[in-house]
Amino acid sequence: MSIDHIVTPLDSAQLDSKEHYAFYHEMVEHALKELIESMSTNEICNDLEMVFFKQYCDLLLYSIEAMRIKYMYDEEDNMNIDLADSGFPNYLEFRYLFNDLALRDNYISKLPDLEKIKEEFLDTLLRKKEHVSKQKLFQAASLRYYTTVEQKFIYNRFVQGKIVETPDDINSKYMTSWSFYDVTYNRPFVCFMYFDTGRGNIDNYRNDIYDVLKNSADRHMALDTMAYGIDRKLQDVFPKHIKRIDLGPLHNVFAKDENVMTHTILDGIAKKEIGLESFAFSLKIDEVYSGSEFKEGSYFSKQTLQKWDYVIKQPYVFAPHRIIQLLYDKAPELMNELAKPPFQLSDLVIDKI
Incomplete structure (x- = not known):
């Protein structure tokens, strides 16, 4: 989908589509990486400060990417962005991630096996020539989220x-x-x-x-x-x-x-x-x-x-x-x-x- 076809209601605080999540994450990642490089080049901070500043930004980016994976195919919940003088996710989103990952084993036990999901995807795409259902996409995204995202790297308060x-x-x-x-x-x-x-x-x-x-x-x-x-x-x-x-x-x-x-x-x-x-x-x-x-x-x-x-x-x-x-x-x-x-x-x- 072309970026010009993304319709964003300016009075909404939610990202409610795959395009929104991908677009928002791409924007934040690009802006932060450009910011870090510019601050270093223009000596806004000294070398020692930049080492730690970049680490904190990396935690922030890691957490926003985790939100993208978690919410992209979720039809019930949406990620909230604070609209007033922020542009970043609402703080509660970070808390949800942190608490959610504390229960990762419980959630993983309820999800299908990875190999089974792969077989179903291939069967649907190659044999049936059909699109993978949103429910199956959500299961795959959830499995990736709970097996790859680490709680210790989530940006805490x-x-x-x-x-x-x-x-x-x-x-x-x-x-x-x-x-x-x-x-x-x-x-x-x-x-x-x-x-x-x-x-x-x-x-x-x-x-x-x-x-x-x-x-x-x-x-x-x-x-x-x-x-x-x-x-x-x-x-x-x-x-x-x-x-x-x-x-x-x-x-x-x-x-x-x-x-x-x-x-x-x-x-x-x-x-x-x-x-x-x-x-x-x-x-x-x-x-x-x-x-x-x-x-x-x-x-x-x-x-x-x-x-x-x-x-x-x-x-x-x-x-x-x-x-x-x-x-x-x-x-x-x-x-x-x-x-x-x-x-x-x-x-x-x-x-x-």
């Missing part, structure tokens, strides 16, 4: 990265990263914290750091509030620089919100000025640095805390050339507010799905 030593050109000795899927915004966030420690081996602090990040930095909030909360709860750990990447929205034909960029793209698609496959990626980076230190507490139990500077906010846009032109034409004020001019990505080209 909170994903902790390991603590690593930093290169010599970075002032702080250690860096750790984490990612969370904010349930309010339905968007993934990736965070980095550069820090030093008191005396002793880093292993003495590792578990405490992980616990504090999971309990105090697992959702969107003012970055200086997050920084102060982390700093206050970690004795003898001294955060010096915290960086948060807000991944999205992914503006595309499946979105529906009051965002100026989304509205501009949808309006362009409706007027046939741009294709149905058009997209743009918004990305916001907030950073906060420690300007100095101060001590708080009684004489016998003082704690060294950081005095945080103002939060640095850096909005970026990544999009194909035609979309950048459209945005400059229709929303010049928005373009002027960016930290840097938009970064060009390659077009998404899909002739058939």
Whole structure:
């Protein structure tokens, strides 16, 4: 089917056909891979940060591909995309995957054997010269889903990265990263914290750091509030620089919100000025640095805390050339507010799905 024949109701949050699933997955995969390459080329993040950023994006892509396999031939359930300022699957979809895969053995036991399914497919296609029924396609997709998708690679609400030593050109000795899927915004966030420690081996602090990040930095909030909360709860750990990447929205034909960029793209698609496959990626980076230190507490139990500077906010846009032109034409004020001019990505080209 040609991509131009895909009809997407803009007031619907569901993908309800094979074409929708294939198209959506192709778009997200293309956009994320292009984004990663552009961020690396344009040094939006340093080399160490890019290693972990790519890993979190890989988990996200793996999960969306798992959703595609799970739902493509399912006539009862459909995958939900969050339409407002997101463009990504609703967070509950990730939870459904995670919980569903915990019961994989129960589901596999109820499905036909793989060889039996293959024989039935060949018999239907070659001998009977008929199309394979949707029920059989659903059984085959379900078998593939439950036997190949691994629960440990599903993007969870909170994903902790390991603590690593930093290169010599970075002032702080250690860096750790984490990612969370904010349930309010339905968007993934990736965070980095550069820090030093008191005396002793880093292993003495590792578990405490992980616990504090999971309990105090697992959702969107003012970055200086997050920084102060982390700093206050970690004795003898001294955060010096915290960086948060807000991944999205992914503006595309499946979105529906009051965002100026989304509205501009949808309006362009409706007027046939741009294709149905058009997209743009918004990305916001907030950073906060420690300007100095101060001590708080009684004489016998003082704690060294950081005095945080103002939060640095850096909005970026990544999009194909035609979309950048459209945005400059229709929303010049928005373009002027960016930290840097938009970064060009390659077009998404899909002739058939």
